[in-house]
Amino acid sequence: MTAPLTGIRVIDFTEYIAGPYCTMMLADMGADVVKVERPDGDAWRHTASVAPYESRQSLGVNRNKRSISLDLARPEAQEIVKKLVTGADVVVVNYRPGVVERLSLDYDALRAINPALIYAENTAFGREGPYAGRPGFDILSQATTGIILYENKIDRGTPTFISTLAVADLSTGLYMAFAIVNALFSRVQTGEGQRIDTSLFASGLAVQYRPLLSVEDLDAPVRAGFLGELAERRKGAITYQDAVDIQRQYVAGRGRNNYYRVYETQDSLIAIACLNNRQRRNLRDALGTTDTTIDGLTYDWFSEEVRRAHRDTTQAMEDAFKTKTSTDWITALDAADVPCAPVHFPEELFDHPHVVANDLMAHMDHPVVGPVQMPRHPARLSGTPVVEPVAPPALGQHTHEVMSELGYPDTEIERLFSAGVLWTRERRIEMHKANATKGAS
Numbered sequence: 001m002t003a004p005l006t007g008i009r010v011i012d013f014t015e016y017i018a019g020p021y022c023t024m025m026l027a028d029m030g031a032d033v034v035k036v037e038r039p040d041g042d043a044w045r046h047t048a049s050v051a052p053y054e055s056r057q058s059l060g061v062n063r064n065k066r067s068i069s070l071d072l073a074r075p076e077a078q079e080i081v082k083k084l085v086t087g088a089d090v091v092v093v094n095y096r097p098g099v100v101e102r103l104s105l106d107y108d109a110l111r112a113i114n115p116a117l118i119y120a121e122n123t124a125f126g127r128e129g130p131y132a133g134r135p136g137f138d139i140l141s142q143a144t145t146g147i148i149l150y151e152n153k154i155d156r157g158t159p160t161f162i163s164t165l166a167v168a169d170l171s172t173g174l175y176m177a178f179a180i181v182n183a184l185f186s187r188v189q190t191g192e193g194q195r196i197d198t199s200l201f202a203s204g205l206a207v208q209y210r211p212l213l214s215v216e217d218l219d220a221p222v223r224a225g226f227l228g229e230l231a232e233r234r235k236g237a238i239t240y241q242d243a244v245d246i247q248r249q250y251v252a253g254r255g256r257n258n259y260y261r262v263y264e265t266q267d268s269l270i271a272i273a274c275l276n277n278r279q280r281r282n283l284r285d286a287l288g289t290t291d292t293t294i295d296g297l298t299y300d301w302f303s304e305e306v307r308r309a310h311r312d313t314t315q316a317m318e319d320a321f322k323t324k325t326s327t328d329w330i331t332a333l334d335a336a337d338v339p340c341a342p343v344h345f346p347e348e349l350f351d352h353p354h355v356v357a358n359d360l361m362a363h364m365d366h367p368v369v370g371p372v373q374m375p376r377h378p379a380r381l382s383g384t385p386v387v388e389p390v391a392p393p394a395l396g397q398h399t400h401e402v403m404s405e406l407g408y409p410d411t412e413i414e415r416l417f418s419a420g421v422l423w424t425r426e427r428r429i430e431m432h433k434a435n436a437t438k439g440a441s
Contacts, residue, residue, distance in 0.1 A: 012034060014092050022120070028377035034066050069423040080403070094121065100121070117193040138167065138169045142168060145205050265326045282336040
């Protein structure tokens with residue numbers, strides 16, 4: 001059996017998270033992904049480094065790929081790009097606005113080389129509208145699409161972004177990969193390539209699953225609470241400290257859904273997810289607390305009215321959970337048919353029995369970093385399995401290999417290395433050492 005995208009060649013001109021995550025999804029499905037990196041490599045290689053030109057962030061979004069490192073500003077590099085594109089099925093780019101045109105990597109330029117090409121470009125805000133052309137990262141998508149308000153995390157009177165997960169980046173990568181596969185399927189039927197556009201802004205909207213039917217459907221407490229007071233603060237009607245105090249009161253006043261949250265137990269944490277009144281009554285009875293609003297409830301469970309009604313039960317429920325361990329509560333709540341689960345720290349999961357039983361973690365040997373553990377692709381296909389994970393490539397690790405496949409003889413490859421057009425990790429490190437020696441002398 002072969003992986004579903006075996007035989008598909010993807011040329012990856014992306015950096016950071018969204019684009020590399022997209023192409024990693026394609027590589028997991030068997031596509032031959034050639035990651036084209038500048039001489040210094042993807043900028044993500046240098047964030048929280050674990051070795052020269054290697055970082056945890058880079059390792060997490062580049063498995064199963066091959067890497068070629070070259071200076072795209074050099075004329076010789078442009079010829080290499082043309083040969084790569086000629087034999088490609090897909091090109092993925094996510095440079096800042098204007099860069100693809102400057103490097104002749106825009107859709108029109110590459111389509112002239114390969115008319116059947118699937119070209120996927122990700123930008124921060126899209127190609128139209130007042131924000132078009134603006135650079136951006138995940139936090140800006142969270143801010144402009146309102147996701148930043150979701151967790152009600154407040155720091156000195158202002159909301160903090162969702163730092164636990166790059167919501168816009170990762171969702172964009174998945175949307176891109178899905179669109180590319182659809183475009184490939186369409187090409188089988190029509191023989192025609194096409195362009196795909198995605199943006200962090202569009203993804204930030206798309207992951208918010210609640211439909212927005214009208215202005216009145218917006219979260220009224222948010223508009224009247226934080227946003228309303230923020231507007232007054234901007235007008236200078238209240239002081240900064242007043243705004244801080246108001247926001248603290250607002251967040252405390254909103255309360256939380258006591259039946260859909262995390263609780264502290266005697267020894268750790270447990271998550272509860274009761275989405276109907278039967279489950280809520282079962283939890284109430286298991287805890288031995290009092291909450292008569294559950295009986296005969298007919299209004300919207302997620303309304304401010306319900307949150308206000310349950311605010312008085314918060315302390316009693318929190319105190320009850322602290323009387324037993326998480327294991328004891330899970331046993332009791334399983335018997336009471338209350339959806340629940342322990343809260344795990346990430347480091348617990350590498351060898352967790354459930355992870356092992358489902359073969360969800362990949363063990364790989366990296367040529368520079370050494371042994372690497374990371375999650376496998378989450379999908380499982382019975383007829384077309386995903387490829388067995390291979391460690392992410394070192395910078396330029398496959399430069400010679402890819403160049404040979406393009407028909408370059410060894411002598412020409414070596415000339416391009418000597419001229420500084422092609423690079424590998426080892427050559428970059430040697431250059432740094434040489435420069436350091438010159439500087440010391």
